[in-house]
Amino acid sequence: MTSQREFDLVLYGATGFAGKLTAEYLAKAAGPARIALAGRSADKVRAVRDALGESAASWTIIEADAGVPATLAAMAERTQVVVTTVGPYTRYGLPLVAACVEAGTDYADLTGETPFIRDSVDQFHKQAADTGVRIVHSCGFDSVPSDLTVYALYDKVRADGTGDLTDTDLVLRTFAGGVSGGTVASMMEFFRTAAGDPDIRREMLDPYTLSTDRAAEPDLGHQSDTPWIRGVQIAPELAGVWTGAFAMAAPNSRIVRRSNALLDWAYGRTFRYAEHMSTGSSVLAPVVAAVDTAVNAAALGLGMKYLNKVPSALLERIVPKPGTGPSEQTRENGHYRIETYTTTSTGARYRAVIAQQGDPGYKATAVLLGESGLALALDRDRLSDLRGVLTPAAAMGDALLTRLPAAGVTLETTRLD
Template sequence: MTEPQREFDIVLYGATGFVGKLTAQYLAGHPAVGSGAVRIALAGRSAERLTAVRDGLGPAAADWPIVIADADRPDTLRAMAARTRVVVTTVGPYARYGLPLVAACAAAGTDYADLTGEPNFILDSIDAFHKQAIDTGARIVHACGFDSIPSDLGVFALHRRAQADQAGELLDTNLVLRSMSGGVSGGTVASALEMMDACARDPELRRALADPYTLSPDRGAEPELGGQPDARWHRGAEIAPELAGYWTGAFVMAPSNTRVVRRSNALLDYAYGDRFGYAEQMSLGRSVLAPVAAAVVTGVQAASMSLGSRFFDRLPRGLVDRVMPKPGSGPSDAARENGHYTIETYTATSGGRRYRATVAQQGDPGYKATAVLLGESGLALALDRAALSDLRGVLTPASAMGDALLTRLPEAGVRLDVERLD
């Protein structure tokens, strides 16, 4: 497939937002940018605000062009997409603002990366633009932040290790969030509220999102492994002997992350295996109160999934909007620097071996860490073309650029390793 000649390698759309600014800062400090190997432009609605962001990025960004684009003006999105090889976007909630940009990139054959944790948006993107993106050669890659790269790449790394060891296919696989420090971004809250609002208005969407394989390209090809609930609690030893004494409960991002990972397996022609089962949870420690905490956390998540969207339209939205963090807001520099996360993913293989993948990163997961993950995703799409998969269409991080990210992320300070456990 012939590569189009474009003016830019990456356009960062939404560069004046909180995470957009952090992503711009990360790119401006990247060695590839300093060496002149990548051409970057900043995009958004206000030339004045974009210029102010650029002026604060230092010498490496001094000559970055400004591109005016607005989600309410699809013609500006089409013009932007036609000028670049990759669009990286932080403009959410994506269900409200994202589809016109996906449409523009799919039509132009332009690669795309975002931060969505909204499975309803991904489903709409697949339904409307997957086939067109295949035809034009575009890679539309959703969920390139803390949601869902640690999940998606952790499993992909396990697959690569089992493949290298000739250990067979992946079977029961469980992600456990071992530790995390950081806040919830205003954009994440806005996306969650947007999704609940959509589900409250659309019973068919509620039913679709209850399916663990709702993002699968071929529902009939998926294994029947039961419901694979996203809200469950366990003794740690039920997951792996290494977790004996711990308790785990529901992980709030499991409903989105698990469906992304299952889509990766399907898009990769079931490379993980046709009996691959996947779940996510978080560790709640080993104190005497841990089982109580596990039950409470899991119960709250189960209730919110089954009832929250149904009664969302009865909530006083004005009160919710006043209490929740606003889009574009974020924590202090110190809080962003001191944040962190550690994720462990355990699997057993059909060859009788067990492995653990660890993904860990310094920096607030929703802000600094996410900016690194998104920035590296954009750079992978722009610069690592030979290392990307041959797939086109609406993809996931692992199915589009798994091998490239396995190389890039450790070089960017992300711990990503796999060890054999027996």
């Protein structure tokens, strides 16, 4: 890859709901970076650019269509980094990954679709590694908070010399936000893919399905994606709190475990990881946690087995349409706070906190994706030496530990005892 490319970063999918928000963020945060916006319709992309204000007035418009691979190749050849919000990625993602690998262009996306990531690894990891390309999946709320809090814990524990990470648990303490049609479309695509293929269903139940070497992973027993436990079983600081299943635990946890494998199991060979959602400490909290866990388990199991039997026309009538999303008020008033706890092999305990104001899946995600793209484009000296199909932490953990706090993201790591 060469810095002589025409652009530092191309945002592909700029006319979609998440794409517009990411473009708005880049217009505020990219500074002198050379940015272009891309999509199927130049007129629609131009309308998005024209609404961004003076800072984006000179940005170039590129026509590119996932159904026309030559346009993806031409786009990738012009830039150091492609950031894409075009999903469902299972349907539209692999041709762009292929174009970026062939062009020697780094890539970042928002996917939470584990089967797509598995296909990306199988088809392109070796070629990307050989050609020096970073393909970085899951750079939004799925799965930067998960991946980066664990990486921050590892970084702190390594600096303190207190051993390896062992039992590590993410807890979503607070959350407020909405859902877009694009997110629902991605979820439906994931379930349809799994429902039509029993091999994919088996892979999705494997906690190490994204590992670099499945045979090298330790046998640590069952690691549930839908736990229902008291907070005190995670950490004394959560006494009185109940936790249930976190809907995105399955894709997030597989990204975190892939990070450990990509980093040569630097977190530790007995690193166990789970994600939870707090339901509070009221009298009803354990009931809410139990119901939440049951609903998540049922949705995951039934969706992966039977969704392809539901008529598409019926689903289209009841789910949000692609391109739609939460209102501006919902996006502004949204927020999240995540606390990730770990105990090391020497018995030391730590907590990492990440928090943002703004709807997690949209306003907050635009910051996470925008900063990930800028890190890949502008922070070349702070990126890892790894190449291939990577995770946010494995590709740019150190850069994001610096960038995100500067972008207004709360990110703190504390030793507890």
